[in-house]
Amino acid sequence: MKYLKLVLILLVFTAMTAVGQTKKNNFEISKSIDIYNNVLRQLNMYYVDEINPAELNESAIKAMLDGLDPYTVFIPESQIEDVKLMTTGEYGGIGAIIQFSDGKTQISEPYEGFPAAKAGLVPGDIFLEVNGVDVSSKNSNEISDLLKGTPGTTVKLKMQRLGEKEPIVKELKREKIKIDNIPYSTVFDNGVGYAILSQFTKDCAKELKDVIVDMKKNHELKGFILDLRGNGGGLLNEAVDIVNMFVPKNKLVVYQKGKVADQNYNHYTKHEPLDLDIPLVILVNDGSASASEIVSGSIQDFDRGVIVGQRTFGKGLVQNILPMSYNTQIKVTVAHYYLPSNRCIQEIDYSKKHRKTADTLAKNDTLGKVFHTANGRVVYEGHGIQPDVKIEPETVSPITTNLYAKNMFFKYANKFYSTHKSIKPAKEFKITDDIYNDFMQFVNNEGFTFTTKSEADIKVLENTAKVEGYLDEIKPILDQAVAKIEEKKGKDLVDNRDEIEDLLKYEIVSRYYYQKGRIISTLEDDPELKRALDVILNQEEYNGILKGTN
Numbered sequence: 267m268k269y270l271k272l273v274l275i276l277l278v279f280t281a282m283t284a285v286g287q288t289k290k291n292n293f294e295i296s297k298s299i300d301i302y303n304n305v306l307r308q309l310n311m312y313y314v315d316e317i318n319p320a321e322l323n324e325s326a327i328k329a330m331l332d333g334l335d336p337y338t339v340f341i342p343e344s345q346i347e348d349v350k351l352m353t354t355g356e357y358g359g360i361g362a363i364i365q366f367s368d369g370k371t372q373i374s375e376p377y378e379g380f381p382a383a384k385a386g387l388v389p390g391d392i393f394l395e396v397n398g399v400d401v402s403s404k405n406s407n408e409i410s411d412l413l414k415g416t417p418g419t420t421v422k423l424k425m426q427r428l429g430e431k432e433p434i435v436k437e438l439k440r441e442k443i444k445i446d447n448i449p450y451s452t453v454f455d456n457g458v459g460y461a462i463l464s465q466f467t468k469d470c471a472k473e474l475k476d477v478i479v480d481m482k483k484n485h486e487l488k489g490f491i492l493d494l495r496g497n498g499g500g501l502l503n504e505a506v507d508i509v510n511m512f513v514p515k516n517k518l519v520v521y522q523k524g525k526v527a528d529q530n531y532n533h534y535t536k537h538e539p540l541d542l543d544i545p546l547v548i549l550v551n552d553g554s555a556s557a558s559e560i561v562s563g564s565i566q567d568f569d570r571g572v573i574v575g576q577r578t579f580g581k582g583l584v585q586n587i588l589p590m591s592y593n594t595q596i597k598v599t600v601a602h603y604y605l606p607s608n609r610c611i612q613e614i615d616y617s618k619k620h621r622k623t624a625d626t627l628a629k630n631d632t633l634g635k636v637f638h639t640a641n642g643r644v645v646y647e648g649h650g651i652q653p654d655v656k657i658e659p660e661t662v663s664p665i666t667t668n669l670y671a672k673n674m675f676f677k678y679a680n681k682f683y684s685t686h687k688s689i690k691p692a693k694e695f696k697i698t699d700d701i702y703n704d705f706m707q708f709v710n711n712e713g714f715t716f717t718t719k720s721e722a723d724i725k726v727l728e729n730t731a732k733v734e735g736y737l738d739e740i741k742p743i744l745d746q747a748v749a750k751i752e753e754k755k756g757k758d759l760v761d762n763r764d765e766i767e768d769l770l771k772y773e774i775v776s777r778y779y780y781q782k783g784r785i786i787s788t789l790e791d792d793p794e795l796k797r798a799l800d801v802i803l804n805q806e807e808y809n810g811i812l813k814g815t816n
Contacts, residue, residue: 302326334599335616337585341595347414349587349595353501355445355467359414360421360438362387366406367673373425374676377445378780381438387425389777390680394433395424417442429684450785451477457488458802460795462785463508466500466557471507475540478511482541489545489802491795492561495575499556502533502584502603509564510535512546512571517606519564522584524601529584531601545808546571547798550653555579559611560603563651567606569641569812573653574798580613580650607637609647643814654811655801657794665758666765668716669709675773678708683777692775692783693790697767705770706759720751 309317327340341349351357361380362373373391376382393401396412413421422437447470451461459481463474474492481487492508499505506519513519513535521532548562548571559578565571584601604610634648646652669675682701689695697705724744731737731744759766768791776784789795801808810816 335583337581337583337597338599339597341587341597343593344411346593346595349597351445353467353587355447355465355470357414357443358417358419358440359410359443360385360387360440361443362413364393364406364410364413367676371401371404371406371409375776375781377443378782380443381441383780385436385438387423387436388427388680388683389676390428391434392426393423394426395422397422415440428680446781447473448477449781451481453481453485453487454799456799456803457486458799459485459487459490460493460789461491462493463497465497466502466504468501468504470500471504471511474508475511478540487544489547490541491547491549491798491802493549493795494554494558494562495549495551495794496553497555497558498553498579499558499581502557502560505557505560506533506535507537508561509568510537511540512542512544512565513568514539514542517568520560520603520605522601522603524584526600529586529600545802545805547802548573549794549798550575550578550651551659551794552576552579552650554651555581556583559651560605563605563609563611566645566651566654567609567639569639569643572655572801572808572811573651574655574801575653575657575794576659577652577656578611578650580611580648582610582612607639607645609635609637609645611648611650613649639814641813643812655797657797660793662765663758663762664718665716665755665762666769669714669766670769672714672716674709674712674714675769677712678705678770679773679777681708682774689774689778692779692786695771695775695787697771697774702763702767702770709759716755718751718755721748724748 306319306322309322310319324340324342331338331340347357360382361377362382363375363377364371365374370392372393373382373387373389375389376387393404393409395401396409399412401409401412415421417440419440420437421440422435424433424435426433445465445467447463447465447467448461449464451459453459459478461474461477463470478490481490502520509519510517515535515538517535519533519535521530523530546565548565550558550562550573554562554575555578559581562573562578566573582602582604583599584603585597586600587595587597589595602610602612634646637645637647639645724747728737728741728744731740772784772787775787779786801811807816
């Protein structure tokens, strides 16, 4: 009886504390709103120049949310289409990726089968006018807004094309653009199925199921590889349905915990599985986040498949999009999610770190709290999903990084496409000596230069030595080091041909065979895919990993 009284006292005290905190917060909110309204009113009345209240309000909201996590954001009416794209993968437009480069906005990649491609627009086409509006000085976001619109409406474009003296004019009819959730799938000659899932938007689970069903119908599958590399996530329910394809009905895939009770929710598998036995490998990297981590983490916790690649991003947060007044919305982090082993893989605790610090924080490789999979294998809390088979990411030389950063591959591919009507199929196309020599000449003609970190560090050392009075003594040594670096840089295009050649090949292939061709070309030289195939075809290794004996 004494124990019961003590519990009741504690419950009453807790309730009173919660009510008191709520009242205090409500007062602080009312006080803050009153102060904010007065500031805005005084600025409107007395500030020396005219103000734009809407812009000030949006800036204030963004500044307020900036102190939370990077996923809690205000969505003005002008960005509602972007939300639709994020959740459905659909929008009304011309179907092209555009980019701002060298002071101009241009086509980066048209989507195969959509208005931009059907009208003959190609990478490198520069926007001059959109519906008679001069856009030559506008950035890619501004032009993107002009290109989007209701399917069926027309948009007139004036473009400048490489090698053409006069601008070209195209009139396109906007369509509903649906970005492929699965840009590529195949069954390799060894009988292993493979599919890339690029995003978790509406119906992606159904689409993936249809792909696998078709593979099983037409082939005797020896295994299946799901590629989630670079997949930043999306809809949680789609992730649950994908896990459901490989694990039994009524299994807890993920649960979420929030501040309010209606955000505490358990997500179970609801359907009969597609295949409980097929060997399964999931490819991940540091760009695999959120829903990708739910799929890979749950499959790992159930010991249903092997995870291959690099440690994932580490986003264990759930967001809801909430409607607000004047057709605005807010995307709010409402909960943490937890995998079947009860671990949360969130990398950064935003409640303790300011966002600006968190965004630049290096990944912490220390292991978190220990949890266990169904077979008793050790897994860890925090820091994303640790792969079962870890593969170090490929590194590239400074010259390759700078060639990419300065758009040399993109520019040369545009030039190549303008003078070559066709190439071999994506799987067969190779960079010949003639093509590579032409590329090197092109790079030189473009005046390409770059500064290595070594050169930058020497410059810093030189300035420091000058201040400290040591420059005269060490200048000859520094000059000699710079000369050696320059000599080495002069050979970089030849010495690093293999890695440069790969990126050049992918870019050229995409001009003729679009995104699918780029993927096919990339897979030919993919060491992570090759390792995944080794694992899935070696039953002893595969089973040993899942049992924890390997």
